[in-house]
Amino acid sequence: MTLSPDLLEEPAAPADGPEPSATRGGEQKRSVEQVALLLFITVPFVALVAAVPVAWGWGVSWLDLALMVFMYFVACHGITIGFHRYFTHGSFKAKRPLKIALAVAGSMAVEGPLVRWVADHRKHHRFSDAEGDPHSPWRYGETVPALLKGLWWAHIGWLFDEEQTDQHKYAPDLIKDPVIRRISRDFVLWTVLSLAVPPLVGGLVTMSWWGAFTAFFWGSLVRVALLHHVTWSINSICHAVGRRPFRSRDRSGNVWWLAVLSCGESWHNLHHADPTSARHGVLRGQVDSSARLxxxxxxxxxxxxxxWPSASRIDSRRREDAANAA
Structure with a gap:
């Protein structure tokens, strides 16, 4: 995979090649996709809201918690290491088995087909917090009402925008790879697998339908909802608030309390200051499990x-007032 050093320039579209639909998710979302998206957002979210009273009334087993945590961090690192740092930014080269494993693990986060995800994110970096950014919270202005509206758009609203990023323009390298194209096209399969693993394990371990149901509730629904909102918070919260010790051409900030759940992605200011860096948490005490893996x-x-970011590279990106902002 050969990418530009900063991925801020638009990649050229190839003269021919597979249609965007071959990656599942073309330039427009059909009605059935809109309905499916709504279900995949609302059903896990309802489960997330119900998690506290359910835990109070029914309790939650160690098996349920173990399945939820394990599946969460497998899928989360699939997104952060695979979809984001590898496929989008080329932060490292991976042998083919790792490449495929990262593609599948990221797909199990249920955040959309791989090629569409990468195309959207590369477009985000091309126009970050400016006109053309798919999900900037500053879309409607800087007043409090405008920012509240923008935060909703950056968090969830943009997902329902019918006009989609041109995949041939922003992800031609992935479209050319038949295996990656197939994994992207089979997004529904990975979604089913992601949702089915916890109840299958829970049912087999407890040898009961109830064990399968509670594992599905916690390990599938609650886990997917939590991961969704953590990921979306990088688009919304991390572009609205947070400290900015590094120079970037947008409003990306570091939000420390999201670091563990986001697997290091919420050290977002450094990422936008140096997009191809394999480590985002570069300052002392900044936990970045993705970089560790x-x-x-x-x-x-x-x-x-x-x-890996060198000390000189990090220093060259510091703001003049970094001592006060860090």
Whole structure:
């Protein structure tokens, strides 16, 4: 995978090649996609809202919690390491088995087909917090009412926009790869697998339908809803608030309390200051589990040419008032 150093320029569209629909998700969302999207947002969210009274009334088993945590971090790292740092920004090179595993793990986050996700995110970096950004919270202005409206748009509203990013323009490298194109096209399969694993394990371990049901509630529905809102918070919250110790051409900020749940993605200011960096949490005390896993992949020989940020590179991106902002 060969990408531009900062991925801020528009990639050229190829003269021919597979149609965008071959990756599941073309340039417009059909009605059936809109309905499916609404269901995948509302049903897990209802489960998330119900989680507290359910836990109070029924309790939650250690198996349910273990399945929820395990599935959450597998899918979360699939997004942060796979969809984001590898496929979108080329922060490292991966051997083919790791590449496929990251594509599948990210797809199990139920955040949309791989190629569409990458195209949207590359377009976001091209126009970050400016006209053309698919999900900037500053879309409607800087007044309090405008920002509240913008936060809703950046968090969820943009997902229902019928006009989609041109995948041939923003993700031609992924469309050319038949295996990645197939994984993207089979998004529904990975969604079913993601939702089915917890109840299958829960049912087999407890040998009961009730064990399967509670595992589905916590390990599938609550887990998906939580991961969705954490991911969407990077688009909304991390572009509205947070400290900005590094120079970037947008309003990306660091939000410390999202760091663990976002697997290091909420150190968002450094990411926009240096998009291809494999580590986002570069300052002391900034937890970045995604960078740690990439380091392990490198030690195992599964990843190479990792773009680790050097001290001089970090210093060159500091703002003049970084001492006060850090």
């Amino acid at each position: 990439i380091r392990w992949f490198e030690l195992l020989g599964w990843a190479s040419d990792v773009r």
